[in-house]
Amino acid sequence: MINLNNIKLSNEKLNPDNCWNIVLAGDFCPIMRFNNGCGINELLNRTFSQELLNFVRGADVAIVNMEGPVRSVATSISKSGPSIQLDSEAPAVLKAAGFNIVTLANNHIMDYSSVGLSKTLESCQASGLMVCGVGEDLEAAMSSVKLEVKGARIEIFNFCEQEFGVAKSTYPGAAWISHPVALKNIATAAKRSDVVIVVAHGGIEEVPFSPVQRSLQLRQFIDAGAALVVGHHPHVPQGWEKYGKGIIFHSLGNFLFDYSDGKRYPKTEWGIMLDARFSGKQLFEIKLVPVEMIENRTVDIMGKVHNMESHLQYLHKLSSIISDVCRALSYWQETAAYLWQTRYKSWLQRACNPGLSSNKSIRSSIAKLFQRENLGPGNIMNAGIKDGLACLNMFRNESHRWAIETALEVYTLDSKDLRTNETNEEFKKLLSWTEG
Template sequence: MTIKIVIGADVVPTKSNVGLFAKADVKTLIGENLKKLLEISNFTIFNLEVPLTDKSTPIKKCGPNLIAPTKTIAGLKTINPHFFTLANNHILDQGEQGLNSTMSLLDKYGIAYAGAGKDLEEAAKPYIFEQDGKKIGIYCCAEHEFTIATETTSGANPFDSLNSLDHVMELKKQCDYVIVLYHGGKEHYRYPSPYLQKVCRKIVDKGADIVVCQHSHCIGCEEKWHEGTIVYGQGNFLFDDGDNEYWNTSLLIELNVGNKLEVSYIPLCKNNNGVRLADETEANLIMANFHERSKEILSRGFIQENYSKFAESMSVGYYYRISGKFSSFLPIRIINKLSNYLFLKWIYGSKEKTMIENCLECEAHRELFSQFLKDSRKGRL
């Protein structure tokens, strides 16, 4: 007997389709064909990347504070979710009350979840389901941003190489197969960073049969590593926020579980305020590009070289991030624009770059600097 599991990516009701979710307009949101595909699956998995709450209590953070009203649960339920991962960088956007509201709502509607909780211990708990004599474990974790749980506070389960790898190894002892949902990587980047590749390979080494990297909002590539599969980005599932080459396509991951775990892909395309199955021409193009990228990362040196180019393309944004209020002064902004940002780069000479690098690379400096910034942001210093 084969168990069919479908993994979808980010689900977020937005202003453009909140009414469709509230009315449970499944025809407009996902269409009949996609609805049937999800309904015949034995188990479906999605990333719920938004707190479901009617109270706005945004936390201090970088980036947007997402929120969706509780009435959208009607539409979420119609996509047939058996399980939501809550380990992501938005689940605590509305603070503890937002997370509690979300978990209570999912409990009420009988939707399983993992990856977040009242504290670190609860957030780190995996989810195990059993069917036809097979046990399948799901472990959910996220890179460190502003929604991470601690030993005493609510939030998402952080990936921690000193603990998470042990969690995966222990889960494998209990299960026939292990799925790891890793919320991380860089948005709009279709390849793994050198670090991300090392992390995902090690997760496979510790027992994961498949590692799925979500968060990038774009389709990435695939790597076969030892006995496991790593998917570096599958795009969104239903997140109507962007209209570009990254947000317009995505993948469902289909797992057929029997004597072994077989992985296949189902291409999707954005459809106005919803999503639909890609037609044959679209699907062939999506998969051809996916397979081409998957071949590229096998070339020696490709991942490091491509990542270095990507880092250079992002350099101005990071210079601004560490410039404080200085970069917001109108005269400075004009000079930067006229000089094609050469002035901004000139401010950080070799010595300054070396000091910043040391703060980021050295564990002791990084931990201390991070603690100082965190305490300052919370008004403790």
């Protein structure tokens, strides 16, 4: 009988004296949850179940993605998309829950400028959390967290795709996943350390598959020496693939995610945590631990709201698809085509010329944008800034660009269309898990 919770990676005989583990969780975003004057123990009990706390606290190392800066007096930057501030108690709650490290390279960490980042770093330091993926400049952001567990030398890197907050050579921000230094630093770390882990924030929200181009990028990290690559950002869990001497998890989904409008989105209220188990420098097993947000907005091990077995079967289905090169590409084409029709086409038309009817061409829409904004040095009209930022994000962000590129390659017959009636029907079934 197949154990759906376990991924076996090695059959070598283990030395129990040098076994250790690391737990990884997805996106953590508490908003208007802790602002009630409660003590830390009450906040913990209202946020996590005791079973989940025991699981995290039992790990040698525990990592979670803190999806944005903590609340501060700073004003939000000019960007496309919402700006997020987490409750100021977030770092203290995470530390009390048993987490040691927070990853901060994500698309929201610079939403409130360097002021918000500085406040976040101060709060994490005061709480005793190590941070990864950000820094006062590019060199600092791209560096790793180094630690030693039972004699194993470990380095952890954290990168994100480009939106509006990546670090520059002399400016603070997040570590950019596509910067050449990323691969170089991983390769260097692999030579001096026993285990290298990469946490990669990116992909596309609320779809079952990541871009195949992102998969190729993450595989490069394995080739450079990483044993484990873990992704998040899509708000929903996606599959995994064994590659070379490592394994890649495309998205863990949400760990805890509140929305400022107070609404709840059930299909994003579950995710997976990983219990990665090592013997010295050998990654021999990964245990999948599905989690869910239950009725009172507490995060618990899955079982009260959702059926764990069916959700694990869904994830194994995704993994079987992305582990096959041809199937992975055909389902990615399905995903990109769907995204073009339901998101990108209308977003581009709206950004380029608000009010333009949908039967107008993209070419005329973009031409209208350039006319309206009178693009030139220092000559962008304020009224068009938001529209320009939306276009910039679609063209500059890796996953958005890959989706648009793939869809247009299929529609223009520039690439072979691998979609079939069978893949289309199956894609719709899988999509029902993530959207709507």
